[in-house]
Amino acid sequence: MKPSTSLALIAAFAVALTGCQGEPAPGTSGGRRIALIYKATTNPFFQAMEKGAREKAKELGVTLEVAGIPSETDVDRQANLVRNMLNRQVEAIIIAPASSVGIVTPLLRAQEQKVPIINIDNRISKQEAANQGLKVATFIGPDNLEGAKKVGAYACNLIKKKLGAGQKGRVLILRGIDGVENAEARRAGFEAAVKEAGLEVAGSESAHWHTDEAQRVTSALLAANPDVHGVLCANDKMALGAIAAVKARGKIGQIIIVGYDNIDLARQAMKRGNMHGTIEQNPAMMGALGVECVLKALDGETLPEVTPVPVELITIDDVKAGAK
């Protein structure tokens, strides 16, 4: 192929693009068509959320189109999914953002096209939304601050009971991804609980929600602080990593480990006595609420700024007794 031919090819491609201006799709029959866009498709938490949303959509006779990114953080890819859904001409979007900041720009186009946006799970940054003029119909999410305070206080009380008066308990905190709202809220909740109980934070690091990274980080923190009494993890996957690290030091059962999300593997760990508590965020209820709220928004109803999903403390005793 000659260079001129190749250049012609590129030019033809560009021309073809401009020539293909599409007609609007004809009106669709039947119920509403709405999109659910989420992240971390392998995380059981989000799978439960998807299931809850699908069941609710079926019950209400709504078509739910679902797309997700496998990673927790691939902003660019999730932005592509938002564009895809708009091109598919969905009537509304429910989104669990991979980035509370980065998702604002792609969502602006939805707003331009008068497609209502329901924000679930990870709250869109208020500041960034205000800067760019994005308005979401409502935020549906668990109260992360409250949940972290609950499970943090539970862990601190266990430690205090074990140590008795006179000795000050020391804990490690494993944070999620800094700057992401739910990670920041959980960190604040943990810190508040530790302070309130009169304990001390011996070390605090981010393990980016990942199990393997949590294992490395915990190992390093334990090496530097051999005398800690507990590890507060911002999600269960990191708690599993912390368990592996604590096990390697032969201190399993002696160090109190708590997580967040109540995933199956965490419940197994509690049954074995390796972990002590977690928070159930009711992801299925969150997905279902998302669908309910989206219909209200489409009907022009004004929704509250925040629609809370109740959080629930699950302890090692609950799991062992088969109560929750």
Place this chain on the structure above:
Amino acid sequence: MGDLRSRITLGRALVLVVALGALFVLFTVLSAVDWRTGGLRWPFFLRWDNLVDLVGSCAINLTLGVGMTFVIIGGGIDLSVGRLIALTHVLLVVVANATGSFTVGLAACLGCGLAAGLASGAVSVRWRIPSFIVTLGMMMVARGLAMVAAGGKSVGADIDSPVVIQRFLPIVVSLAVVAVGHVILTSTVFGRHVFAVGGSPEAARLCGIRVGLVRVVTFLASGLCAGLAGLVYWSRNSLGDPLAGDGLELYAIAAVIVGGTSLSGGRGSVIGTFLGALIMGVLQYGLDSMLVQPRWQWVIIGAVVIVTVLVDRLKRTE
């Protein structure tokens, strides 16, 4: 002698164009079916917005792929470009936020790409370390520095990209990179030297070509493309995300290979990479549009990479 090897063979181009066309028709037809009612509708895949988004979604891979083509034809490989996107666009955002000037931010972004390319190329050439190893190290360095520059978390950009820039800058930048890359590779002395160096370094040396210098420049080109891809990333997302670009170097390498460039160097074309990147891009974008789960997307895209190369190989042995 560079001329023969620098031209994508007609057969190869035909395979790629047919594959691209077939994918496009496939997704158009699929998008014309309303799965709820079984009826037909105007295929949304042909909507203007969709086509713009489609090309936009290919922009990063196109941009990286062109730089990668130079490096691979020259006999090297560059594993650092994916993570360099994170570093360069985070620098763009952080520097622009600090100085209030987009131009200064852009200079930092492109400068950083060039510096990383120069460092990889120079170390690899001067001390004869395989570029695979040097750029693997650079990938980790870039990942770490992106976190350092961003302060360990995503940074919002004070200067947001307007919607027009968001949608069209990626397309303009990537097509310009393809055009410029194509002209340099096929119509300049430097381009011929790249082929000579990749084909047989010893012969090139005997012909009086400064082999080391040519190789370093290919890495500079790749670094610059990573900087431009950083610009594209910023324009698409208005965000500094230190975790961006994970694994994109492998996508770029795949696009180059699908495009018919030889991994052992000395043979290849930018047009091939252009078509290869579009095939992978249309495939990924189309699968996303059809709501195919990511787990299946990996399987399908991987299989297509293998099949495209296989078809080419079978045609050649015929």
